[in-house]
Amino acid sequence: MAPLTNSKVPKSTTMHSKVVIIGSGPAGHTAAVYLARANLNPVLFEGFMANGFAAGGQLTTTTDVENYPGFPSGILGPELMDKFREQSIRFGTQIITETVSKIDLSARPFRYWRESQEHEEPETSDTIIIATGASAKRLGLKGEVTYWQSGISACAVCDGAVPIFRNQPLAVIGGGDSAAEEATYLTKYGSHVYVLVRRSELRASKIMAKRLMNNPKITILWNTVATECQGDGDLLNNLRIKNVTTGEERDLPVRGLFYAIGHEPATALVRSQLQTDPDGYIITVPGTTQTSVKGVFAAGDVQDKRYRQAITSAGSGCMAALEAERLIAEEEEGIEED
Incomplete structure (x- = not known):
């Protein structure tokens, strides 16, 4: 899947964002579409062969996808993810084809490092959506x-x-x-x-x-x-x-x-900082995508060990975006009132 953009910030610049999305599957891109349309200028790190997958996640390794709504004749997995990506870009998502290799969730704004910039000043974000997925064993x-x-x-x-x-x-x-x-x-x-x-x-x-x-x-x-x-x-x-x-x-x-021997959630990046279950899946507040750290949301297979479908991942990506947007708005209103 050829990248449509490979946006990089000069190493001398420290980037701060209102929301950063880590992951480029249905959850990550759905969150990006909602946030971009809300004028929050999301930054999405699609990774470079992160967890062994090309940008787009597990669906890039599948052939016919026949159970995703809107495609009555089916669609190839890589083609579906290309469309997700194009839609994210259309609304202004900044997509960065790099892997986030380190993250610090101990305080806000959250700090994170790209794989190519581990020894430099970290970049920061007010909120983060973890949508790194899971892979079948x-x-x-x-x-x-x-x-x-x-x-x-x-x-x-x-x-x-x-x-x-x-x-x-x-x-x-x-x-x-x-x-x-x-x-x-x-x-x-x-x-x-x-x-x-x-x-x-x-x-x-x-x-x-x-x-x-x-x-x-x-x-x-x-x-x-x-x-x-x-x-x-x-x-x-x-x-x-x-x-x-x-x-x-x-x-x-x-x-x-x-x-049918299980899946491995891609949570190594945050497992020591967020509450996870014994299998490593991120635990979210029931009915939400809020994790154990305020301002960090988890969407898609990284927090879903039961359904693991593209459509449910997309749905949780929408939830994460709306919850992040609500938190940002509430905090900005609080600052204005003060």
């Missing part, structure tokens, strides 16, 4: 890179209805509630779903485990791991699997493989 199997988004996915809700998976045998890796939910969902589209569980029991809750084991379209392969993803060079068509108890290896012909 992968196994690093042989052939995984070749068939990622060509038969391998980490989101059944996002990709399960794609034509290549319809009426085809599918596999899910994982033993928790997420795996149970993904496998059950995939039975709507696949001819059969195999669930590969490394252990001899499920980690899923009793009700989810029962639902999984009672579904005639699901077969659980206990004590089983995948060792290689195979295909014709274009699409996945086989998994090489191994029974960890007996050591036996065999082929499992499937046209789709879905990882």
